[in-house]
Every structure is written in structure tokens, then in C-alpha cells.
Amino acid sequence: MQYNIIPVPYSISRYQGKGAEPCAGYSFAGEEDINCETDLKDFFCRVFKNESAVNKDKKLDIILELSDMSGDEAYRIAVDGAVTINARSSKGFFYAVQTLKQLILEFWLRQNTAIPSIVIEDKPLYLYRGYMLDVSRHFFDADTVIELLSVLALHKINKFHFHITDDQGWRVEIKQYPRLTEIGATRKGTLGNKIPHGGYYTQEDIKKIVAYASSKHIEVIPEIDLPGHFTAAIAAYPELSCEGKAVEVATSFGIKHDIACCGKESTFTFFEKVIDEITEIFPSSYIHIGGDEAPKDRWEECPACREKMQKLNLNSVEKLQGHMVNRIAEYIESKGRKAIVWNESLNSGILNDSIICQYWSDGKEPLRVLNGINSGRNTIISKFTPYYFDYPHGMHSLKAIYTFEPELKGAEGNESNIIGIEGHLWTEYVETKAQINYQTFPRLTALSEIAWSSKAQRNYDDFEERLKEFYPIYELYGITPTPIADVNPGKIAGTIQIIKFFKNAITRESIKSFFSSYKANKKVKSTRNEDKN
Numbered sequence: 001m002q003y004n005i006i007p008v009p010y011s012i013s014r015y016q017g018k019g020a021e022p023c024a025g026y027s028f029a030g031e032e033d034i035n036c037e038t039d040l041k042d043f044f045c046r047v048f049k050n051e052s053a054v055n056k057d058k059k060l061d062i063i064l065e066l067s068d069m070s071g072d073e074a075y076r077i078a079v080d081g082a083v084t085i086n087a088r089s090s091k092g093f094f095y096a097v098q099t100l101k102q103l104i105l106e107f108w109l110r111q112n113t114a115i116p117s118i119v120i121e122d123k124p125l126y127l128y129r130g131y132m133l134d135v136s137r138h139f140f141d142a143d144t145v146i147e148l149l150s151v152l153a154l155h156k157i158n159k160f161h162f163h164i165t166d167d168q169g170w171r172v173e174i175k176q177y178p179r180l181t182e183i184g185a186t187r188k189g190t191l192g193n194k195i196p197h198g199g200y201y202t203q204e205d206i207k208k209i210v211a212y213a214s215s216k217h218i219e220v221i222p223e224i225d226l227p228g229h230f231t232a233a234i235a236a237y238p239e240l241s242c243e244g245k246a247v248e249v250a251t252s253f254g255i256k257h258d259i260a261c262c263g264k265e266s267t268f269t270f271f272e273k274v275i276d277e278i279t280e281i282f283p284s285s286y287i288h289i290g291g292d293e294a295p296k297d298r299w300e301e302c303p304a305c306r307e308k309m310q311k312l313n314l315n316s317v318e319k320l321q322g323h324m325v326n327r328i329a330e331y332i333e334s335k336g337r338k339a340i341v342w343n344e345s346l347n348s349g350i351l352n353d354s355i356i357c358q359y360w361s362d363g364k365e366p367l368r369v370l371n372g373i374n375s376g377r378n379t380i381i382s383k384f385t386p387y388y389f390d391y392p393h394g395m396h397s398l399k400a401i402y403t404f405e406p407e408l409k410g411a412e413g414n415e416s417n418i419i420g421i422e423g424h425l426w427t428e429y430v431e432t433k434a435q436i437n438y439q440t441f442p443r444l445t446a447l448s449e450i451a452w453s454s455k456a457q458r459n460y461d462d463f464e465e466r467l468k469e470f471y472p473i474y475e476l477y478g479i480t481p482t483p484i485a486d487v488n489p490g491k492i493a494g495t496i497q498i499i500k501f502f503k504n505a506i507t508r509e510s511i512k513s514f515f516s517s518y519k520a521n522k523k524v525k526s527t528r529n530e531d532k533n
């Protein structure tokens with residue numbers, strides 16, 4: 001018998017017993033778990049449209065029992081008149097409730113029958129199951145983020161990577177550096193349109209987002225991108241760059257030349273003070289510090305940077321970045337947290353082993369990533385192809401996402417160092433909540449199954465069948481996903497999408513930005529090659 005549960009559980013078996021009758025209420029017994037109750041109540045209210053319609057007399061009895069399981073997120077559900085959930089922590093109970101929601105929808109609402117007598121035993125494949133939202137290129141308010149988190153939780157996603165700083169906007173209040181948001185949070189326009197775009201989260205907003213996420217067992221991982229993607233901060237405090245010249249918050253996209261100066265000690269003071277406040281408002285075990293796409297032509301010409309290289313006996317600017325990332329990561333570690341960086345930061349060849357690598361870039365040189373995994377470096381797989389959800393389905397189709405195995409040839413035997421996977425939504429061309437939802441779903445639904453379910457349980461055709469029944473759930477959460485007919489476009493439709501996407505992205509400003517990025521990127525590559533030689 002088919003059960004429409006996503007991500008597909010580790011095992012489902014039927015047994016002789018009494019199913020759970022349809023009703024519009026619920027009661028919890030046993031181990032009290034406030035988050036589960038609030039979460040299920042919210043779900044029932046969505047299903048029955050309002051709270052008063054939720055029937056408290058005719059209840060589904062849910063019994064929570066603490067017991068030893070294979071991990072904090074593992075759970076067991078047994079349906080026999082009542083629903084008995086076994087888990088060893090509140091996380092396990094919470095994930096059981098997410099599964100239960102899908103059973104309730106499927107049997108009570110679609111078929112109007114009892115939930116059959118079944119036993120589900122479930123546990124995740126990866127402990128890191130992530131989704132990233134870029135709020136720098138376009139800002140989305142705290143309520144939008146919170147709505148999104150509620151849907152991530154349904155998918156058993158447990159890491160929300162919050163990309164809050166970049167060239168086009170600094171989006172978080174830092175009390176010791178008020179100009180970061182007074183100046184750095186607003187740009188004059190976007191790609192030549194002269195319509196100001198701005199917004200930021202106060203520390204109170206962040207606390208609200210973090211508290212909500214925590215009630216859904218989601219860790220919010222902030223990213224303070226350094227030393228590149230830093231124009232908004234330099235616009236606020238020009239002394240942070242090598243040249244110290246005034247710049248504006250970027251109005252175009254791509255890679256920028258002005259990056260944080262590594263030669264001046266005051267840059268490190270800045271990052272340490274920012275991290276002091278960031279770790280205060282984000283209790284996450286991880287702090288992301290970027291380290292991607294940083295052209296270093298300014299460093300090569302900067303007396304302070306050159307002096308630092310000499311003093312530290314570093315023979316390349318790439319190694320200077322390695323030094324900077326290591327130093328900031330050590331500061332983060334001194335606060336009991338771990339640092340994550342994008343994979344380019346491995347190019348220095350001197351990155352501390354404790355720093356986690358996030359592997360995104362396509363290309364033929366995953367050697368450093370591979371060596372990292374094989375020598376014990378924790379790594380998150382979030383490859384551009386196919387995990388960048390902002391690109392059209394013609395490039396990154398649902399099937400491509402589902403069938404991509406996050407493994408590396410040559411890492412056999414060290415797979416446990418791949419701690420998980422992450423899907424990304426960059427927002428250069430994503431301006432509205434509706435666009436977030438369209439680009440993200442159902443692609444994230446596919447990714448959630450790759451992140452949670454064991455390889456033996458997965459099958460694309462079977463997933464697509466179950467996915468059709470997941471669409472009413474999107475509707476309950478007010479989401480309009482990509483229609484199922486459009487998730488795997490054929491060659492012609494896909495090519496048209498790709499042409500439209502790039503045509504839309506190409507403006508006079510973006511061409512200028514592309515050539516400047518191209519030049520900058522060439523610099524990055526040339527320093528990388530120097531480093532290899």
C-alpha cells in the first residue's frame with residue numbers, strides 16, 4: 001500500500017489493529033511536549049480554516065513515550081486506535097508529528113477513512129539538512145522568513161542558512177557599527193532602475209526569527225561574508241577596504257574588487273566585534289563566514305596587505321586569505337562555535353582542519369574538497385548544479401535534483417565526513433514572496449528526501465506520485481509552487497526557459513557588471529594557479 005509521506009520513512013509496516021478514526025481534534029498524553037502541541041494545533045487550524053472548527057470532543061489520542069532510539073531525530077509511530085510516538089528527544093517527537101500530519105491529510109481529508117494500523121520507524125540519513133535564503137540582493141521581512149521556516153520544518157529541514165550580508169545590502173543591525181544599516185542596508189537602485197531598495201533586521205527581529213525556528217527545531221546559521229562580497233560594509237565604513245575610498249552599496253550583481261583589507265588590524269577588530277554581536281543573537285553551533293569569490297588585486301597593491309604577507313612569511317595572496325579565514329574561525333571557535341566557509345577558501349592550502357567546507361562550485365577541480373573529506377574535514381554538499389534553485393527548471397529540474405547523489409568519487413570510506421546537503425535560493429532575480437515559493441517548491445521537497453531518506457528507499461517515479469499528494473499541503477501553507485507539469489521541462493521548453501532567464505538578467509548594467517566580474521574572476525583564477533604551481 002502506498003503512503004504519501006515525504007521524505008519517505010525508513011520503514012513502514014502494517015499490523016493487525018484498530019486504525020485511528022477521523023476527527024477534528026487531538027489530545028496529547030505522556031511526555032509533555034509543548035512544541036509538538038502548538039505545531040499540530042497550527043496544522044489543524046489550517047486544515048479546518050479556523051480554531052473554533054477544531055473539535056475538542058472527538059479527539060485523536062496521541063501518546064508520547066520517551067524511549068531509547070538510534071538518534072535524537074529518530075522516532076517510531078504506532079497507530080492502534082490511539083497514536084503512540086516513541087522518541088528520545090523533543091526533535092524525534094516533532095518529526096513524528098510532521099509525518100502524522102501527512103497521514104491525517106491523506107486518510108481523513110482525501111479518503112475520509114481511518115489512518116490504517118501501521119508502524120513507522122524513521123531516522124534521518126544526514127544530520128545537516130539545509131536551505132539557504134539570500135536576503136541581501138533582495139530583502140524579505142521577518143514575517144516572510146518565519147512563514148518559510150514553518151514549511152521548511154514540514155520537510156524535516158533542520159538548518160536555515162541566512163545569507164544576511166553581501167555587496168548589495170547589509171541586513172542585520174550591529175549596535176557597535178550603526179552605519180552598517182544606516183548606510184549599508186540601502187542601495188540607490190538595481191541594475192540601473194533608480195528605485196531604492198533597502199531593509200534590515202533589528203536584533204529584536206532576529207531574536208523573533210531564531211525563537212520561531214528553534215520551536216521548529218531549525219538552527220539559523222548566519223553568514224557574514226568575508227573578505228569579498230563586502231561592498232555594503234565598505235560603503236558604511238570605507239576604512240575597511242585597502243584603498244579606504246568611498247564606495248556606494250552595489251547596484252549591480254557579480255564579483256566586486258573592493259574587499260576587506262587583510263593588512264590592517266582594525267579590520268580584524270571590526271570582524272571580532274561583529275561576531276560578538278552575531279553570536280549573541282544567533283545561538284547556532286555554526287557561523288558561516290563566506291570566503292568565496294574574492295578577487296585579490298587590491299591586496300596585491302596594498303602596502304598594509306603586502307607587509308602582513310611578509311611578516312607572516314606568506315608567498316601568495318591566496319594564503320593571506322587562508323590566514324584571515326583561519327584567524328576569524330579561531331575567534332568563532334573561542335566562543336564554542338564552528339565556522340563554515342565556501343569551498344574557494346580551501347585554495348589557500350592552509351585552512352585549519354576544523355573549518356567546515358561548503359562545496360558549491362562546479363568545475364573539474366574538486367581535488368581540495370576531496371582531500372579535505374578524506375583527511376577528516378566536515379563538508380556540506382550544495383553544488384551549483386543542481387542545488388541552486390534560483391535557476392530555471394530547464395537547467396536544474398526536479399528530476400535532476402532528486403537523482404543527483406551528493407557523493408564524491410574518491411571519498412569512499414570517508415562518506416561520514418559529508419555531514420549533509422543544502423539547497424540555495426540566491427535572490428538577484430527573486431523579488432517577491434511568490435517568486436521564493438515558485439523557485440523553491442517542489443525542488444526543496446525533492447532535496448528534503450535526499451537529505452533524510454536512505455538511498456534504498458528512494459525512487460524518482462515513486463517520489464513524483466507521492467509529490468502529487470503533497471500539493472494540498474503547499475496550499476494549506478499558502479504556497480503556490482511550480483506546477484508539477486513544469487518541473488521537468490523537455491529540451492525545447494527548457495531551452496526557452498534558459499534563454500528567457502538570461503535575457504531577463506541581461507541589462508546594460510549587468511553587462512558592465514559581467515565584464516568587471518570576468519576581469520575579477522580571472523584574477524581569482526590566476527592567483528589560484530600561482531598557488532598551485
Ligand SMILES: [Zn+2]
Nearest residue numbers: 242261302305
Ligand atoms: Zn589591504
